Amino acid sequence: MIIRPAKNSDCEHLAIMHVNYFPSSTISNFGINFVKILYENFVKSNENFLFVAEEGSEILAFISGSIDLSTFQKKFIKKNFFIVLISLLPKIFDWRLVLQAVEVLFYGQKTTQIKLPKAEMTSLVVEEKHQRKGLGTKLFMEAVDWFKRNEINEFRFAVGKNLIDAQKFYEHLGCEKMLILERAKNKKSLIYVYKF
Numbered sequence: 001m002i003i004r005p006a007k008n009s010d011c012e013h014l015a016i017m018h019v020n021y022f023p024s025s026t027i028s029n030f031g032i033n034f035v036k037i038l039y040e041n042f043v044k045s046n047e048n049f050l051f052v053a054e055e056g057s058e059i060l061a062f063i064s065g066s067i068d069l070s071t072f073q074k075k076f077i078k079k080n081f082f083i084v085l086i087s088l089l090p091k092i093f094d095w096r097l098v099l100q101a102v103e104v105l106f107y108g109q110k111t112t113q114i115k116l117p118k119a120e121m122t123s124l125v126v127e128e129k130h131q132r133k134g135l136g137t138k139l140f141m142e143a144v145d146w147f148k149r150n151e152i153n154e155f156r157f158a159v160g161k162n163l164i165d166a167q168k169f170y171e172h173l174g175c176e177k178m179l180i181l182e183r184a185k186n187k188k189s190l191i192y193v194y195k196f
Contacts, residue, residue: 001135003142006050006062011039014052014062014125021125024187037083039064041076048072049146053126053135061126063139065157067150068118116178117193119147119155140173144196153196158189170194 006014015035019028027035042050042064053061066072077084121143126135147155159166161180167190171177175192182188
């Protein structure tokens with residue numbers, strides 16, 4: 001098993017994994033193509049990371065993050081305005097989804113007002129059949145090393161309030177639960193910070 005930076009050719013598979021493991025997330029609601037383009041932009045950016053754990057040609061897991069997610073989101077929307085617009089058009093009449101999209105855009109700004117780090121781990125997905133084998137920990141530590149190389153000594157991330165196993169995993173790694181954030185109506189996330 002190796003851990004390596006993701007390539008553009010991985011992004012469709014990663015998007016499918018993302019949508020499968022986070023089906024109710026706002027980003028997943030925009031569809032696989034939108035998530036694929038988002039991850040392609042992660043691959044191209046020096047301010048973000050996207051690593052995969054791979055065995056042979058099979059991707060087992062991935063992790064992503066950003067030095068400053070709010071800044072990345074603004075650049076992403078500006079650079080991909082028409083793609084974002086096309087992704088939103090079919091959903092424009094679903095006011096709940098539109099509200100969620102606005103919340104996602106301003107999430108980084110809301111949390112930075114309460115003194116959380118700007119740096120953020122955005123996703124960690126391990127295929128179910130490969131869970132509990134240490135892959136999540138290895139990818140998490142790869143993210144820590146990436147942040148260190150970029151002179152960052154702490155980062156935040158959100159975990160769904162109902163994801164008890166994930167919460168235990170992060171707490172076992174030494175992550176500190178900072179607050180509960182209501183990101184969308186009846187969708188609460190726990191915000192953790194990891195310091196090193």
